[in-house]
Amino acid sequence: MAAEVLDALKPKPGGRYADGTLGGAGHATSVLTASSPTGWLYGCDRDGAAVEAARRRLTELFAGRFDVRQGNFADLAAWIPAAACDGVLLDLGVSSPQLDTPERGFSFQHEGPLDMRMDTRQALTAAELVQRASPDELARIFWEFGGERDSRRLARALANDRDRRKFETTRQLAEWVERLSPRRGNKTHPATKIFQALRIAVNDELGSLKRGLEAAVNILKPGGRLAVITFHSLEDRAVKAFGRERTCEYACPGGVDVPELRQPRVPEMRWVSRKAVKPGEIELRENPRSRSAQLRVLQKLSVATVCDRRS
Numbered sequence: 001m002a003a004e005v006l007d008a009l010k011p012k013p014g015g016r017y018a019d020g021t022l023g024g025a026g027h028a029t030s031v032l033t034a035s036s037p038t039g040w041l042y043g044c045d046r047d048g049a050a051v052e053a054a055r056r057r058l059t060e061l062f063a064g065r066f067d068v069r070q071g072n073f074a075d076l077a078a079w080i081p082a083a084a085c086d087g088v089l090l091d092l093g094v095s096s097p098q099l100d101t102p103e104r105g106f107s108f109q110h111e112g113p114l115d116m117r118m119d120t121r122q123a124l125t126a127a128e129l130v131q132r133a134s135p136d137e138l139a140r141i142f143w144e145f146g147g148e149r150d151s152r153r154l155a156r157a158l159a160n161d162r163d164r165r166k167f168e169t170t171r172q173l174a175e176w177v178e179r180l181s182p183r184r185g186n187k188t189h190p191a192t193k194i195f196q197a198l199r200i201a202v203n204d205e206l207g208s209l210k211r212g213l214e215a216a217v218n219i220l221k222p223g224g225r226l227a228v229i230t231f232h233s234l235e236d237r238a239v240k241a242f243g244r245e246r247t248c249e250y251a252c253p254g255g256v257d258v259p260e261l262r263q264p265r266v267p268e269m270r271w272v273s274r275k276a277v278k279p280g281e282i283e284l285r286e287n288p289r290s291r292s293a294q295l296r297v298l299q300k301l302s303v304a305t306v307c308d309r310r311s
């Protein structure tokens, strides 16, 4: 979604941008190119290997125009000054190098350790979570983060079986799920939802997203734009809920929306477009993994913009 992100952020020379999910620095490169010769980029990723690769790539092309670090985008406001940025990008989920590197343990297509940590300095791995979480906790994770309908049965069976054998590798777990929930003609592997759920839990992805959205608003200048690319409905729901709250022109006392009790307030943001932007046909053909991507764009309002909108 390179063109769509550029259209959302509209990078310009002298502008300051933050990319909270550097990955392979694809979007970072196009933002710095479009804001040449003086645009600046703050960048981070939880994945140390991604940050090193991004740093090498950006140094070749844009030396002196960026500051990149390993870290969670939830902490962007701890190192980027308030109201410093014209645009912030969060391109959520996992990268192709993460999925395609068996040692990272994100995919059951490859045999590897049951790891799934984006930041390998973190202590909790998927294997530990599977081994230690209570059956109730596992059921909640499978249901809430994977939408797995059979969450209780699978969680109970896993808690029983893990006393006899340790779940240490991706294939071991995938084959175990397949034995309990045979495909029955279904094209999707039965372990897909379980793997998604464990990954989201191990990396606290939804907690980070909530804090990351707050941080993004903090570091945006009035008039600056926030672009978020989501890959599944839980992320998209969180972005929509955040946008709804920040664009709302009234407050609800006590957190309950009773129309008679609504109190007018100045919204902090506006939706740049009401509908999510989806990848075009060419991108879908070239990169089938982009099929579930959705881009949503919000703009931080200045007081003047709010007055214009009301007049």
Ligand SMILES: C[S@@+](CC[C@H](N)C(=O)[O-])C[C@H]1O[C@@H](n2cnc3c(N)ncnc32)[C@H](O)[C@@H]1O
Pocket (backbone or CB within 6 Å): 020, 021, 022, 023, 024, 025, 026, 027, 028, 044, 045, 046, 047, 050, 071, 072, 073, 074, 091, 092, 093, 094, 095, 096, 118, 208, 209, 212
């Ligand atoms: C889809 S890839 C990003 C690809 C990148 N935009 C590019 O152009 O190459 C997602 C990246 O976000 C990172 N990530 C996910 N959640 C994160 C978080 N809370 N903080 C920082 N990085 C995160 C992952 O480690 C991964 O490298």
